[in-house]
Amino acid sequence: MKYKILHNRYILITILINIFFITSAQDDLTTDSLVNKNVRIGFDSQSDWKRTSAMSTISGEKLSRGFSSTLGNSLNGKLPGLTTIYGEGEPGVAIPWQLIRGHNTYNSGRSPLIIVDDFECFYEQLIPEEIESVSILKDAAATAIYGAKGANGVILITTKRGTEGPMKVSFGAQYGLSKAKRLPEFVDSYTYANLYNEALTNYGESPLYTNEQLAKYQNGSDPYFYPNVNWYDQVLRTTAPLSEFNLTVSGGQNNVNYYVLLNALTEAGLLKKTKNLTDFSNNSGYTRYNIRTNVDVNVTKDFTVDFKLGLTIADKTNPKSLNTDGLFDLLSSIPSNSFPVYNPNNSYGGNALYSNPWGDMLETGSYTSNKRTFQSVLRLTHKLDMILPGLSATAGIAFNNRFEGYSHKTRTYQRFAIAQTESGDVYTSFGDNTSLSADESTGDKWRNFSFQGGLYYNQAFGKHTVDGMLNYLLNTYTEGGNNIAYKHLGWNGRLTYTYNKRYIGEFSISYNGSNNFARDHRFGFFSALSAGWVISEENFMKELSAIDYLKLRGSYGKTGNDNIGAPRRFMYEPYYEGISSYFFGSSNTWMQTYAEGILANPDLTWEKEKQWNIGVDATVLKFLNFNLDIFNKNRYDILSQPNRTVPQFLGITLPYQNVGKVENKGVEFEAGFDNSNTKKDWGLYANFNLGYATNKIKYNAETLYSYDYQNRTGKMIDQPFVLEAIGFFRDEADIENSPLQTFQSVKPGDVKYKDQNNDGIIDQNDFYPIGYNAVPEISYGFTFGAKYKGFDLDIFFQGLANRTVYLSGKNYEALQNNGNIPSIAEDRWTPQHTNATYPSLSTKNNNNNFQSSTLWQRNGNFLKLRSIExxxxxxxxxxxxxxxKQIRFFINGSNLLTFDKVDIADPEKLSGYPATMSVSLGANLKF
Structure with missing residues (x-):
């Protein structure tokens, strides 16, 4: 609690400092440019002063600081309202989880809609160098035009285009090293043997290891029969190389503008090289090539053709398995005294419980994945001034494709456990040496076709301006092995009216549908109203010379989410499923049985959300800018089973119904300062952003519980329910005088739990809502930069707050399932050490101590130095x-520092492939 208070004070102080000294991040922060700058708002562009919606934007250039192989991780902390949870650290797998304005539904369909160059697409293959800007659309005014796909917010990505002028060539290269930030820590063999003996005696059993054996573990005199192996050191490199090369060519003449990019990225990964040590393995690595060609052609002064083509080729290789999850699970499982890496006869060590991780990497084959992504957009635009000045028509098609194939080469190998006998060493064999077998298979498949066609209008009439659009949309895609396409189609439109650059009104509408629902429930209307008042244009503001620009805006509207988290498609149709078997006749012949599955619901439809947003944008003293947004979102028609109203004894699988409700509200603030483009020899810039979003389940049709605190209704989404650990049992008298713990019989040193309902029994009814979940309520970031003569510096910190993480699994649970002992278990409870942080040890699987409880919860808040260059x-x-034209040399680092309260693990990556840090050297040349 003390840390939480101090941490929140730190956040508040940071906000106050930045309110006084910095404001909203813009590429060019002069007042005139802010007012007239065009921003992408979905399907078209608009002068920023006309914008009445809530959105945040960052340029691709600002995402390229540091080194990251995934665009999603580059967005960490850069945009207020966007929460990014770090993905896997493993190269080629590091796809983060993202939310806009926190959780809005308790079902699985929480991800924002991804739009690339106006069309729905994937984006993890893109790189900052090919991106003009990334925007997040957050309120109904911005997302209502996306209809049943807009309620979770929209990530809007625009790729770069060429500009008229001489050809510009830019080449960049960087090379660096990465390393694991924090690896799990386990005790050595001597400590393991001692603690294992202690765990046996805790339960009245005889010690396994003699004093002579303990001495051999301690002095290391016999490494074959008394090994001390750190398997992480054996399998992982200290550092791994990474590199990136980038070439861009852009320009335009004779009515043709072009932008071409070639990019190559390589990450070796943390696993040691194995290819040259055996004929049966390959080195771990990830290589990706990005190619982009964007061409704009002015066929006539009124007719233009835009063509965008993006291609990514990614190859990933690992020894042993497709990804490293199984390997890292094995590394965390094997006690350091189990067996040596190699036996005296140079065979691989092993035993009946565990294979040899090093042998697995060298001898079990290799896995290669080949991923190809293809994005193409063709758009035709024709001005129709001859019909109506300011009118234009456009039509565009997009084809996107992603395919991933696998090549698996696998085999088994022989390993041996050794034992000493009077007649000599005895080898016990496990496994057989086999030849390689190959498997070529298909993995991920995704294919999309989209069409857009519409009319756009933009015209000024004195002090009045009118902007409008009307679009027809068709989107169809297939994924995986499902050949039944997902289809969406409909209309959307927007009408914006302004008067005298002071008063703005806007109306957005969409009518669209999905084939996921029954015929009478496939289409619906979504709309939003928004307004803006540029107060700084009023005469009474002219005397306030310090305020250069001030706008108040607000919106209210309805959006939808058709990604409803259903367990299967077409839930309006009844399904009969093979669920079990029945035996007939005297010979008990087995027959497959079928039964009705989840009951059909022909009225099923999408989630809906009504939301309002109030925002303020301002420029002060000509270079200080900020914006503030306050929002409230009410999601309803969330998919739930009616467990509260229909009893389970009916013997049916209840249908899903649109009955759930969630409220989500919060605030976002962004502030920035930038004079780096106005000074010749020096300049400074800074940016601070913060997003806060909290949610509450209003209704979810959950089953009736015995106690009110067990209800999920009224709690946050994914609220942890855990036992409240209140210490360890001191002695038998303490056990006798405490509530009965029913998970198993307990001994002194076992975890004691609070009796929440005061019934004298600790059981499932005592799981209590405690802590936050892993998705933070608060996300913030701070960027500072400076330049002096030829030098430039960029520093970026990111932080998360109001977040709880949970320690579970082999990295933290001592001796469970014949596992290892983590170093945190050294502070275990003993009769001589009662002021402990870890329960007493047991060689048996302890169903009491490792229940979900506050003992294993940790404050997941952190502040990270994400990048410095x-x-x-x-x-x-x-x-x-x-x-x-330019030569620039640089050195950068990523994820170099972390300030947190978890200590024993990275707060973003508690198990598996570790989070990494990197340092790179590079150069950029412009011709």
């Missing part, structure tokens, strides 16, 4: 001699 650009005289 120091660069130097050569002066003009040297550049001219080399006939270049």
């Amino acid at each position: 120091l660069g130097y650009s050569l002066n003009d005289n040297i550049i001219k001699k080399l006939k270049l």
Whole structure:
């Protein structure tokens, strides 16, 4: 609690400091440019002063600091309202989980809609160098036009285009090293043997290891029969190389503008090289090539053709398995004294419980995945001024495809456990040496076709301006082995009216449908009203010279989410499923049986959300800018089974109904300052952003519980329900005088839990809502940069708060399932050490101590130095001699520092492939 108070004070102080010294991040923060700058708002662009919706934008250039192989991780903390949870650290797997304005539904369909160049698409293959901007659309005014797909917010990505002028060539290269930030820590063999003996004596059993054996573990005199193996050191490199090369060519003339990019990225991964040590393995690695060609052609002064083509080729290789989950699970399982890496005869060590991780990497084959993604967009635009000034028509099609194939080469190998006898060493064999077998298979498949066609209007009439659009949309896609396409179609439109650059009104509407629902429930209307008032344009504001720009905006509307988290498609149709078997006749012949599955619901439809947003944008003293948004979202028609109203003794699987409700509300703040483009020899910029979103389940049709505190209704989404650990049992008298713990019989040193309902029994009824979940309520980021003459510096911190993480699994649970002992178990309870943080040890699976409880919860808040980059650009005289436009050298680091309360693990990555940090050197050349 003390840490939480201090942490929240830190956040508040940071906000106050930044309110006074910095404001909203813009590429060009002069007042005039802010008012007239165009922003992408979905299907078209709009002058920023006309914008009445809540959105945040960042340029691709600002995402390229540091090193990250995944665009999603580059967005960590950069945009207020976007929460990014770090994905897997393993190269080629690191796809983060993202939410806009927190949780809005308790079902699985929580992810935002991804739009790339106006079309629905995937985006994890994109890189910052090919991106013009990334925007998140957050309120109904921005997302109502996306209808039944907009309620979770929209990530809007625009790729770069060429501009008219001479050809510009840019080449960049960087090379660096990555390493694990924090690896799990386990005790050595001597400590393991001692603690194992202690665990046996705790339950009245005789010690397994003699004093002589303990001495051999301690002095390391016999590494074959008394090994001490750190399997993480054996399998992992200290550092792993990474590199990236980037070439772009852009320009335009004779009515043709072009932008071309070639990018190559390589990450070796943390596993040691194995290819040159055996004929049966391969090195771990990830290689990706990005190719992009965007071309704009002005066929006539009124007719333009835009063509965008993106291609990504990604190859990933691992020894042993497709990904490293199984390997890291094995590394965390094997006690350090189990067996040596190699036996005296140079065979692989092993036993009946565990294989040899090093042998697995060298001898069990390799797995290669080949992923190909293809994105293409063709758009035709024709001005129709001859019909109506300001009118234009556009039509576009997009084809996107993703395919992943696998090549598996597998075998088994022989390993041996050794034992000493009077007649010599005895080898016990496990496994057989076999030849390689190959399997070529298909993994992920996704294919999409989209069409858009519409009319756009933009015209000024004196002090009045009118902007409008009307679009027809068709989107169809297939994924995986499902050949039944997902289809969405409909209309959307937007009408914006402004007067005298002061008063703005906007109406958005969409009518669209999905084939996931029954015929009479496939289509629906979604709409939003929004308004803005540019207060700084009023005469009474002219005397306030310090305020250059001030706008108040608000919106209210209805959006939808058709990703409802259903367990299967077409739930309006009844399904009969093979569920069990029945035996007939005297010979008990087995027959497959079928029964009605989940009851059909022909009235099923999408989730809906009504939301309002109030925002303020301001510029002060010509270079300080900020914006503030307050929002409230009410999601309803969330899919739930009516467990509260229909008894389970009916013997049916209850249908899903649109009955659930969730409220989500919060605030977002962004502030920034930037004069780096206004000063010749020096400049500063800074940016601070913060998003806070809290939610509450209003109704979810849950079953009736015995006690009110067990209800999920009224709690946050994914609220943890755990036992409240109140210490360890001191002695038998303490056990006798405490409530009966029913998970198993307990001994002194076992975890004691609070009796929440005071019935004298600790059981399932005592699980209590305690803590937050892993998704934070607060996300914030701070960027600071400076330049002086040829030097430039960029520093970015990201933080999360109001977050709880949970320690579970082999990295933290000592001796469970014949597992290892983590170093945190050294502070275990003993009769001599009662002021402990870890329960007493047991060689048996302890069903009491490792219940979900507050003992294993940790404060998941953190502040990370996400990236830092120091660069130097050569002066003009040297550049001219080399006939270049710019040469810049840089050094950068990613994830270098973490301030948190977990300590024993990275708060974003508690198990599996570890979170990594990296340092790179590089150069950029412009011709």
